[in-house]
Amino acid sequence: MFRDEHNDLFRDEHNDLVTLAQTAAEQLEDVETPIRCVAHYDCDGISSAVIVQKALERAGKTFDITFVEELNEDVLTEIHETHDEDIYLFVDIGSGQIGAIQDILKEETVVIADHHEPGEGDVDVHVNPHLVGIDGGAHISGAGVTYVVMQEMEPENTDLLKYALIGATGDIQTEDDTYLGLNRGLMEQAEEHGLIERKTGLRLYGRTRKSIIDALQYTTEPYLPGISNDPSGAVQFLKEIGVNPRNNGDWRTLEDLSFEEEKQIVHGLLTRGYDVSGLIGSVYILDNGWEISEFSSLMNACGRLGRPHDGITVCLEEDEDLAATIKRAYGRKIGNYLSYVEDNLDNSEVVQQFEHGAIIRAGDNIHANMIGTITTICQRSNIVSGDILVGMAHKEEDHVKISARAQQDVVENGVLMNTFMDGVCAACDGEGGGHDAAAGGKIPRGVQNRFIKLTGEVLSAGRLTSVISPE
Numbered sequence: 054m055f056r057d058e059h060n061d062l063f064r065d066e067h068n069d070l071v072t073l074a075q076t077a078a079e080q081l082e083d084v085e086t087p088i089r090c091v092a093h094y095d096c097d098g099i100s101s102a103v104i105v106q107k108a109l110e111r112a113g114k115t116f117d118i119t120f121v122e123e124l125n126e127d128v129l130t131e132i133h134e135t136h137d138e139d140i141y142l143f144v145d146i147g148s149g150q151i152g153a154i155q156d157i158l159k160e161e162t163v164v165i166a167d168h169h170e171p172g173e174g175d176v177d178v179h180v181n182p183h184l185v186g187i188d189g190g191a192h193i194s195g196a197g198v199t200y201v202v203m204q205e206m207e208p209e210n211t212d213l214l215k216y217a218l219i220g221a222t223g224d225i226q227t228e229d230d231t232y233l234g235l236n237r238g239l240m241e242q243a244e245e246h247g248l249i250e251r252k253t254g255l256r257l258y259g260r261t262r263k264s265i266i267d268a269l270q271y272t273t274e275p276y277l278p279g280i281s282n283d284p285s286g287a288v289q290f291l292k293e294i295g296v297n298p299r300n301n302g303d304w305r306t307l308e309d310l311s312f313e314e315e316k317q318i319v320h321g322l323l324t325r326g327y328d329v330s331g332l333i334g335s336v337y338i339l340d341n342g343w344e345i346s347e348f349s350s351l352m353n354a355c356g357r358l359g360r361p362h363d364g365i366t367v368c369l370e371e372d373e374d375l376a377a378t379i380k381r382a383y384g385r386k387i388g389n390y391l392s393y394v395e396d397n398l399d400n401s402e403v404v405q406q407f408e409h410g411a412i413i414r415a416g417d418n419i420h421a422n423m424i425g426t427i428t429t430i431c432q433r434s435n436i437v438s439g440d441i442l443v444g445m446a447h448k449e450e451d452h453v454k455i456s457a458r459a460q461q462d463v464v465e466n467g468v469l470m471n472t473f474m475d476g477v478c479a480a481c482d483g484e485g486g487g488h489d490a491a492a493g494g495k496i497p498r499g500v501q502n503r504f505i506k507l508t509g510e511v512l513s514a515g516r517l518t519s520v521i522s523p524e
């Protein structure tokens with residue numbers, strides 16, 4: 054069978070992943086009946102679904118996509134009972150639940166293309182980097198794995214590379230804004246094909262979308278006194294350095310500036326004594342004009358608003374109006390949730406303060422999908438102060454979703470949120486994990502008070518260092 058050269062870039066080094074992908078591609082090529090695709094609802098899952106949609110359309114297959122927030126026996130059973138396809142394709146989800154999939158879909162053919170840590174079990178085809186010694190956490194996303202499969206199916210699918218990288222960006226698989234491992238190879242290919250352009254510049258919020266004034270005033274890391282949260286200060290700064298924020302009456306974005314003007318901004322910030330080293334780096338511009346991290350935030354917003362199918366539409370139809378609608382709806386939702394927290398700062402039933410941090414008990418007032426985002430914003434913008442912030446929100450009928458965030462200096466002192474969440478959630482019949490500074494978990498609703506008591510002890514003086522820090 055004809056195979057083109059594109060996957061060759063990593064065929065040598067990552068032969069085994071390509072071999073798995075080839076098996077999956079052959080399996081899918083042979084299908085003549087409808088396919089049920091199940092995808093995770095976040096940016097990486099939506100990007101994976103976009104790749105599936107485009108590739109299966111090109112291959113003339115009949116298919117439909119179901120998005121899920123998580124996968125467990127109940128969710129699988131429901132999907133199984135409400136659909137009658139004989140073949141399932143899981144993308145960016147499934148590896149961790151492979152045992153349940155094997156049990157529930159025993160009559161069906163199952164292909165999994167995922168990058169999560171695999172559980173115990175076996176399906177017809179399981180494409181996962183962990184199985185072949187590749188770091189699925191940092192080096193390739195669910196969309197990346199899906200891409201490799203679809204590229205094996207049809208070399209023309211190379212144009213879908215950018216979605217592999219949007220997915221990786223959504224899963225924060227970058228370090229100091231560079232892509233690692235297989236993602237790096239994918240990025241190089243995307244650049245070669247003109248799908249993504251990399252340049253060095255100011256990495257300010259809203260690079261391609263916001264006025265320069267907003268990009269400056271919304272920059273809070275590092276904090277630029279006289280510019281951050283200060284629109285008139287930002288206007289004054291631009292005036293001082295002689296950069297016009299408008300062009301024929303239209304607000305200009307950073308992306309609209311010439312290289313010289315961008316340099317003037319950097320120079321102006323340095324002259325004022327700001328440390329801007331962290332603001333200068335690689336920026337990646339997609340061929341639709343969006344900066345990749347902003348586009349991936351948009352995809353995440355689609356998922357969190359419960360509109361993942363709109364994410365596919367935005368990608369494939371380049372629907373700018375829909376993108377704007379989603380951004381507005383998401384912004385409004387965040388604004389409402391933040392007001393709820395602000396209105397309850399003095400209400401210890403909702404915001405409970407401790408020596409070293411606070412717990413937000415949102416109950417049904419903040420959607421479980423959004424509690425992580427809200428906890429992050431409350432901490433970064435100091436709406437709720439403290440070293441550690443823990444957010445809790447009702448999930449499903451009988452669970453509580455938990456998000457824990459730590460300030461960077463706390464993490465540097467060895468206080469790790471994943472260890473903390475793992476320990477406290479396990480002690481409450483739940484499970485937790487995640488990253489050093491941002492972790493989360495899920496516990497049964499009946500043990501909320503126990504969770505609050507244990508967490509409160511940790512967030513109180515003394516135990517913060519003795520319990521969760523190694524020293």
Ligand SMILES: [Mn+2]
Binds near residue numbers: 097194195224
């Ligand atoms: Mn993923």
